[in-house]
Structures are given as C-alpha cells and as structure tokens.
Amino acid sequence: MNTLYEPAIHFQQVHFSVNDKTILKSITGSFPKGQITTLVGPSGAGKTTLLKLCNGLLSATQGHIRIDQQPISAFEPTALRRHVGIALQAAPMIAGTVWENLALPRTLQGKKLSQQEATQYLEDVGLAKSFLHQSIDELSGGQRQKVSIARTLINQSSILLLDEITSALDRQSVQEIEKLIVTINEKYNVTMIWITHNLQQALTIGHYTWVMMDGELIEAGRSTLLNAPTNPRVAEFIQGANL
Amino acid sequence: MTYTALSLTLIFVCIPLLLSKTLKLGLEKDTLIATVRSIVQLLAVGYILKFVFNANSYSYIFLMVALMIIVATLNARKKGAGIKGITWKIALTLVAIEIVTQGVLLGFHIVPATAQYIIPISGMLIGNSMVLSILFLNRFIAEITSHKNEMELILSLGGTPKQAIHRQLISAIKASMIPTIESQKTIGLVQLPGMMSGQIIGGADPIQAVQFQLLIIFALLTTATLSSIMIGFLSYPVLFNERMQIFNTTNTRGNKM
Incomplete structure (x- = not known):
C-alpha cells in the first residue's frame, strides 16, 4: 500500500490462529488515515478476524499492530474500543428502544445521552426523530444498520470498522448506507475500514482496497486496482464477481 | 414399622x-x-x-457435612465443566452456605447443636443448593451461548466484561431462584413438605412440625440466593481474558469455553 499517507492502522507480520487453525498469515500493510479502505475477498478469507484484531476483540497470535503510531497493547482495552469503533455484521442490539441502544456507549461509561444529541445522531444517519422511542424489533434491516452506525458514532471514534453492513439490505437501503459512509468520512474525517462483497462499492466509494484470500493479503492499493489487478488470483476472483 | x-x-x-x-x-x-x-x-x-x-461427636458431624459438600460439588460441577475452577467455586459456595445457615441456627440457639439437627438440616440445604447450582449453571451457559453477539457488542463499544455479561448473569440468577420462590408460595396448599410430613407421621405435634418446616423454607431462600449469586460472580471473570476478550465459547455441554 502507498506509504505516502500516514497510517491509521499498521500491521507488521500479523498472524492469527485459533485451536491450531491458521486464520491470518503474515499480514503486513497499512490503512491510510482519514481514508475509506475496503476489504474484499471470498468468504473465509479472514476479513472479519482482521477487523476484530483492530479494536481488540481478538489479539494477534504473532506480529505487531500499531494504531495511530502506538502499539495496540499500549491502549487500555476499553479505551481502544472507543477509539476504534466497530459496526458488527448482524447489527446486534440490546432489547429495548432505539434510544436505549443509542445511549448504550454513554451508559457503559456511566454518562447520559441527551435527547438533543440522540436526535442529532439519528439525523446524521438519515433517521427521523420519531424513531427514537421505537422498539428495536420494529426496525427494518437498513434501519437497524443505521442505528448501529449512529451508536458507533457516539463514542466519537477516529477509526470506524464496518463489517459487511450492507450485505443483507435492499437496493435502496444499500444506496443510503453508501451515501452515509461517504458523509461520515467527510464530515467527521473518520478513517473507515469496510468489509464488502460488492466490488462495485469498493471501486466507487473506497479510496483504497485490500484483497484478501485464505488469510493472506494478496493485493493492496488504490481501489482502481480492481480494474487492473496484477495478481492472477485477484483477477480470477474479480472476474468471478462480475465487476 | x-x-x-x-x-x-x-x-x-x-x-x-x-x-x-x-x-x-x-x-x-x-x-x-x-x-x-x-x-x-x-x-x-x-x-x-x-x-x-x-x-454425638463434633468430628463425625464435621465429616458427614464435609462428605455432603464433596458429593454435592462433584455432582454439580459436571454442568459447569467448561468454566475454569468450577469445582472449588461450587465447594466454596456450599461451605459459605453451611457457615451462614448453621451460624444463624446455632449462634442464636434456634436449634440444639447436636448431630440430630445439624446433619438433616445441612443435608436439606446443601442438597437444595446443589440443585440450584445445576439450574444456575445450565441457564448461565445457555444464556452466554445464545447472547454472545450482545456480549461482543457491549465489549466492542468499550464496555467491561462485567457490563458485557450483566444481563446474562442476572437472568440466570433470577431463573434459578424462581422455582424456590414459586414453590414456597403454594407450600402447604398443594402438598405437605417432605420433612413436615415425616415429622407428623413420626408422631410430632403438627405445629412443631410446621415451625421446623418454616425454619427450613426461610433458610432455603438464603441458600437459593447465595448459591446462584456466589457461583455467578465467581464464574464470570474466568470467561474473559486480561484483554477483556471472550474466551471461545463452543457449546453448553461443558467443553472448552
């Protein structure tokens, strides 16, 4: 990856294995600060594991990860997770209302979220104020994802990890979330790492792309690499995905 | 007979x-x-x-109670075999229950300090606590397995392990205590408790039998509360590592968690 940019996250020979099964092998590379980097590759490539390493839900078995130039181990776990937010794939929620879910990051710190702030965050993700007291069970898939993103924003993370947040949504919701990702990146200058199976999204929205296969980083660079991959495996994968 | x-x-x-x-x-x-x-x-x-x-020797009483605690621990630990150190956690809980209940009963001279009272009462309380521990562990492991996403969500937002597991812990504690509380609501209306029936058949005065039964059901409330809360709070920290990550929870059958 282009090293002209300051890295938000840097991996140096990172391995991850669980129960003697290797998930990630020798990952070396960086996610540029303030940019949107997409992670693409077939299922089982280790993309979600890589994201979970970035906010400390998992720890690398070998190698070094630096977040904003600091070794990841220098961060206290709860501080790291507020600094590097993650929107999980299934948009898990706690039982209750949209309000309770939005307030969760603050509640965990013993603080309160004002109604005004909650409304502002909802508007930021394109949801009306009327959703605030709606039950989580009444939301559509797209609305859940928006609440999940808004909730992550409340911690004011400078790095945001997005795990296949558009994979189960209808076309209109996908477009809305895509627009939202660009807006958040520009408005809050948040570094975003986004796992997607949609290569068109990676090409049009992502500034940079990592292509991962079988736990390895195969190719990384500007998203335009997807138009002209140098690696034959990547070329085959892109052809199969009908970009 | x-x-x-x-x-x-x-x-x-x-x-x-x-x-x-x-x-x-x-x-x-x-x-x-x-x-x-x-x-x-x-x-x-x-x-x-x-x-x-x-x-009527205290060493024999001590041996009998110790044996009850060992057997109850070995029986209950099977349900929580995936939780590191579950054996001593259950044993510690049962010892605490025995100390608290006998401490009150003997300390306030509610019952005489003889084998005839200490052993049957200990047996009832330890046995009940064993059943409750099994109920609690079953429910706790099932809650963790089915709500792993929710726990991961709370950790991912900067929550601590205690905050991440709070709902599952409370839910399992409540679920294991409800049968004790519910059965006490209908006690005497649907069936006469075993100990009371035994005393009545043995020729004791029914009022005297009821008094002893009340003593037991009050003590059971303490054992129910103490056993699930103690095992719960002793167990949850070992489900996370020092980086506040969830250990790999695989299943509810007591394999590696």
Whole structure:
C-alpha cells in the first residue's frame, strides 16, 4: 500500500490462529488515515478476524499492530474500543428502544445521552426523530444498520470498522448506507475500514482496497486496482464477481 | 414399622414393573436399579446416622457435612465443566452456605447443636443448593451461548466484561431462584413438605412440625440466593481474558469455553 499517507492502522507480520487453525498469515500493510479502505475477498478469507484484531476483540497470535503510531497493547482495552469503533455484521442490539441502544456507549461509561444529541445522531444517519422511542424489533434491516452506525458514532471514534453492513439490505437501503459512509468520512474525517462483497462499492466509494484470500493479503492499493489487478488470483476472483 | 410391613411396600415397585412390561415401556431395568440403589443407600445412611447420633461427636458431624459438600460439588460441577475452577467455586459456595445457615441456627440457639439437627438440616440445604447450582449453571451457559453477539457488542463499544455479561448473569440468577420462590408460595396448599410430613407421621405435634418446616423454607431462600449469586460472580471473570476478550465459547455441554 502507498506509504505516502500516514497510517491509521499498521500491521507488521500479523498472524492469527485459533485451536491450531491458521486464520491470518503474515499480514503486513497499512490503512491510510482519514481514508475509506475496503476489504474484499471470498468468504473465509479472514476479513472479519482482521477487523476484530483492530479494536481488540481478538489479539494477534504473532506480529505487531500499531494504531495511530502506538502499539495496540499500549491502549487500555476499553479505551481502544472507543477509539476504534466497530459496526458488527448482524447489527446486534440490546432489547429495548432505539434510544436505549443509542445511549448504550454513554451508559457503559456511566454518562447520559441527551435527547438533543440522540436526535442529532439519528439525523446524521438519515433517521427521523420519531424513531427514537421505537422498539428495536420494529426496525427494518437498513434501519437497524443505521442505528448501529449512529451508536458507533457516539463514542466519537477516529477509526470506524464496518463489517459487511450492507450485505443483507435492499437496493435502496444499500444506496443510503453508501451515501452515509461517504458523509461520515467527510464530515467527521473518520478513517473507515469496510468489509464488502460488492466490488462495485469498493471501486466507487473506497479510496483504497485490500484483497484478501485464505488469510493472506494478496493485493493492496488504490481501489482502481480492481480494474487492473496484477495478481492472477485477484483477477480470477474479480472476474468471478462480475465487476 | 416392621421389616415385614416395609417389604409389603414393594408392591409399589411391582406395579410400575408390571405396567412397564405390559406397555413395553422398557423401564424395568432402570426401575429395579433405582429400587435397589435407594434401599442400599438409605439403609447405609440410616446406620451411619444412628452411629453418628449415638457417638454425638463434633468430628463425625464435621465429616458427614464435609462428605455432603464433596458429593454435592462433584455432582454439580459436571454442568459447569467448561468454566475454569468450577469445582472449588461450587465447594466454596456450599461451605459459605453451611457457615451462614448453621451460624444463624446455632449462634442464636434456634436449634440444639447436636448431630440430630445439624446433619438433616445441612443435608436439606446443601442438597437444595446443589440443585440450584445445576439450574444456575445450565441457564448461565445457555444464556452466554445464545447472547454472545450482545456480549461482543457491549465489549466492542468499550464496555467491561462485567457490563458485557450483566444481563446474562442476572437472568440466570433470577431463573434459578424462581422455582424456590414459586414453590414456597403454594407450600402447604398443594402438598405437605417432605420433612413436615415425616415429622407428623413420626408422631410430632403438627405445629412443631410446621415451625421446623418454616425454619427450613426461610433458610432455603438464603441458600437459593447465595448459591446462584456466589457461583455467578465467581464464574464470570474466568470467561474473559486480561484483554477483556471472550474466551471461545463452543457449546453448553461443558467443553472448552
């Protein structure tokens, strides 16, 4: 990856294995600060594991990860997770209302979220104020994802990890979330790492792309690499995905 | 009761055996094993208790209670085999329950400090605590397995392990305590408790029997609360590592968690 940019996250020979099964092998590379980097590759490539390493839900078995130039181990776990937010794939929620879910990051710190702030965050993700007291069970898939993103924003993370947040949504919701990702990146200058199976999204929205296969980083660079991959495996994968 | 009269009660064993055979339920072998085991175990306990009561020595009482705690611990730990150090956590809980309950009962001279009182009361409380520990561990592991996403969500937002597991812990504690509380609401209306019935049949004054039964059900409330809360709060920290990550939870059958 282009090293002209300051890295938000840097991996140096990172391995991850669980129960003697290797998930990630020798990952070396960086996610540029303030940019949107997409992670693409077939299922089982280790993309979600890589994201979970970035906010400390998992720890690398070998190698070094630096977040904003600091070794990841220098961060206290709860501080790291507020600094590097993650929107999980299934948009898990706690039982209750949209309000309770939005307030969760603050509640965990013993603080309160004002109604005004909650409304502002909802508007930021394109949801009306009327959703605030709606039950989580009444939301559509797209609305859940928006609440999940808004909730992550409340911690004011400078790095945001997005795990296949558009994979189960209808076309209109996908477009809305895509627009939202660009807006958040520009408005809050948040570094975003986004796992997607949609290569068109990676090409049009992502500034940079990592292509991962079988736990390895195969190719990384500007998203335009997807138009002209140098690696034959990547070329085959892109052809199969009908970009 | 004479042994001749007791042997006649085996008719109650013959009825299920005959019905099982006729209806091909296939329960004859298990029924016979259960019958033989209950005869041997209860007679053995009867003779041991007779010996301990006659000896009236505190060392024998201590040994009996220790044996109860060991057997109850070994039985309950199977349900939480995936939780590191579950054996000593259960044992510690049962010891604490024994100390608290006997401390109150003997300390305030509510019952005499003799084997005749200490052993049966300990048996009832430890046995109840064992069942509750099993109920709690079953529910706790099921809650963790089915709500792993929610726990991961709270950790991912900067929550601590205690915050991440709070709902599952409270839910399991409540679920394991509800049967004790509910059964006490209808006590005496639907069925007479075993100990009370035993005393009445043995010729005791029904009011005296009720008083002892009340003592037991009040103590059971303490054991129910203490056992699930103690095991819960002793167990949850080992489900996370020092980086506040969830250990790999695989299943509810006590494998690696």
